[in-house]
Amino acid sequence: MSKLRSIIDGVMRLDPDAEAIEFREVWHSWRELTDVIDGLEEIFAANAIGAGSRIAGVLRNTPQIAAAIVGLLISDRCIVTLNPLLPEEKLVADVAALKAPVIFAAAEDWSRDEFRKAAFASKALCLEIPSTAGDPVKVLNALGDGDFRSDAEGIGIEMLTSGTTGTPKRIPLKARNFERMILDAAVFERRDVNETPRLRRAVSILNTPFSHIGGLVGLFICLSAGRRACMLERFQVGPFVAAIERHQPKAVSAPPSGLRMILDADVPKEKLASLSVFRTGTAPLDPDLADAFFDRYGIPVLQNYGATEFAGGVAGWTMQDFKTHGKSCRGSVGRMNPGVEGRVVDAETGDPLPFGESGLLELRAKYLGDGVSWMRTNDIARMDEENFLWILGRADNAIIRGGFKIIPDDVVRSIETHPAVREACVIALPDPRLGEVPAAAYLVKSGQSLEPDALRAYLRERLTPYQVPVQLLQLDEMPRTPSMKVSQPELKKLFEAA
Template sequence: MDSRSRFAELLDNAPADAEAIEFEESWTTWGTLQGIDRSLDSVLGEYGHGEGTRVGLILENRPECVAVLLSLIARRRCIVTFSSLQPPERLSADIARADVPVVVGTATALAGDGVRESAGDALVLALGTDAVQVFDDREVRAARQSDISPGVIVEMLTSGTTGPPKRVLLREKQFDTAISTSVPAPPTDSLFRRGVSIVSTPLVHIGGFWGALGPLFAGRRIVLMTKFALEPWLRVITRHRPKATGLVPAALRSILNAGVTADQLDGIEVVTTGTTFCPPELIDDFLETYGIRVLPTYGATEFAGAVAYWTKALHEKWWESKAGSAGRPLPGVTLRVTDENGAEIPAGEQGRLEIRTAQSPVGADSWLRTSDLAVVDADGFLWIRGRADDAIVRGGFKVHPDTVRKVLEQHPSVHEAAVAPRPDDRLGQVPVAGVELEPAEAGTDRAALAKELDGLCRQHLLPYEVPVHIAVVDALPRTPSSKVSRMDLLDVIAADMATSISA
């Protein structure tokens, strides 16, 4: 069953009192989701926005936003995602660029400075807990040809770690292929199956998006969290005792650093992790402490989710010899590594990763060249070695951020480091860095530590690789998917540089 038909089946036929989404320790039923679906479909129909209409949704981790996602998929419209986690000025600019005929958001999201104005003459709908209503009585434009995007289920933002987020079109074939490989098929003898899935990643990120929609497609209930927070998450684990869950690397570290005991995680057999590289030593620590296997995945918004993964069986057999790998390709996915001219190179050699899958925007029979440097070994395991477009070109010399990051993270006071390119009038770009302190090092003399780190870099790096400035911070700025945001990091470093000069 395809995704549009499955979600239509649930919205049309699920018992109104059946539990669907637990949020803040209270259940939202299918009846409530159905009410929002009917309300939204009615208003959109009244204004002439039928199948294929691009509908912008300011996504928050709330049950009513999930209801809108389900409705737009089921009623064959196109979702255009907007991140509620952005500052209002960035959200406003994003809405204006997208030029959608309809914008839906909670009253709080729509009330942000400039947000309503950025929608122009679009129909703006305020999303309540059980229905939508027209936000104001402004005259709205009539539907036009550019408002329709047939065959596209979602226009989704990428994570924006290396530049402004891009919009990726996920078409029905991609979407259905991705959902069929990530979750079990719907049961044939009922609408639902047993089990609960926990969603703590933002819905605006492909991980949170699938984290919510995948289990509902399969007939499971979900527990939706506004974000990962240790104590609420532990209460969810205690209530539901899932066998599997998903966590980003930062959350894994939080659990270990807080001294959570093994009995508190009783019942969990595996944890999947993605969005960013998970250090193998972190995976090993989790296994040693809790007996729980952490299974990395690799994917991208462009591929509608994961294309390589570890299973429990693979982890048990291969992890000791393949630690650090992103796993093997999912069924239906083929990987190869090529040189700069596009020629395939032998197993075990580094080059540009290319992927062929029905999840690809170029179709199932074509290779899509990624920006990732990778190795595929003789056993079919994928190793990501960095990004081909990640180099900082400093006066003609290439600086690889990961090389600098690894040196900075050798210092015992550094929890995590990130390196970004800062524009320079003379050299074009120069590397700058931010380092996040270990929790126990909060009282460290930051100026002294920055000098130590500069010395460490000069000891281990080539002169042109040494960052021109190192900012020591409590927490690195992150995207909704918990990756370090290099754009925001540049702002943090600029402020730190200004403070250093004034001092």
């Protein structure tokens, strides 16, 4: 990552005492970040932890953890992500399976007894990242003679997928691909990556967890641009809106569920007055939701499309495209990004399909896979002649009910047309006679009520009989992954317990 290292290192050392990251309404300087990076380097040098080494980290959203992430990636080491939101038993199992020679975490996570015991038992070098300026990185457990998998040369991140539809998988992302994606992002911001690094007064609001690829991408884009950051631990309407009022950004991002929460909270329009655009991703965006947000606040919602496997985004809307194609391409996730090719193929034959027909999406780009071959996704899509892309659902979560195929997104869209519904999710439940059947959980808007029988009657007028969920469950809140997608495995447990 020689180019990205040069840019970020240049930014961080321009004015060491300048404001870098605001966290819990307290500013932290660039010096505080470089102190963490330099402290880690000293420890790694003493323990012969060089480039290509696997370093596991519990990635909480804090300035000091952010510094550790940046330092590791620009020094060509591999970050193995550990999710702080995992239940302790799952985190312990993850530590045992990873066999990483180094584990770092904040004091908050080292206070988790079972996690600490598992990390120490692995004989890994265990490091506590400080939370206070001036405090050093602490060695909690010396490096021992453990059964480690140490080398990951060329890999920048071993990233956990969100686990939306099943057990999370760890995806190896090549360092050069991640670097290329961050540098390419400058195109959308009209920045020249070859210009001399400089600090900017603008503030980016970072609210996506670092345990999600979007959180890491956002962090690196912000720092490489020399912008200050307002870091939130996660998306919550109150702190998010307060940050907008405090820093007056022109653009922010949040998942579609965040848009729903803002609308449901009836946030006054003047509190979002600085915004000229609201970006969203990580989950499908209902175009009716985008329209409702625009009608309420006058702020265009620009969607992007990507995944952990793609090291981030591969398609998205620009403001110019919104102005010229917003109505005609309503519901699209935008145009393919520069340097990314897309095509739609027949699921069985693999033959490319004409524009406008639906099939499986395949992608090709220099930073995807080997950079030459087409990469097949599980997304059902269509494209048009202008390179706009529509994501219609996923081939791997279709529900087959007694031979009838149900696309969950079709059912979700029908549920969310009900004026009392804020959000819905549809999953498959096993059935001894039909194989599997659809079940739906839903949230109602503030001040609204909607009994399951009333919703079922509503859906019978809008869906075919086999599409109507056999179970409807009203919840106060959905179980979510770190990226704020609905966790289908956890939702299934709620149905099983109901």
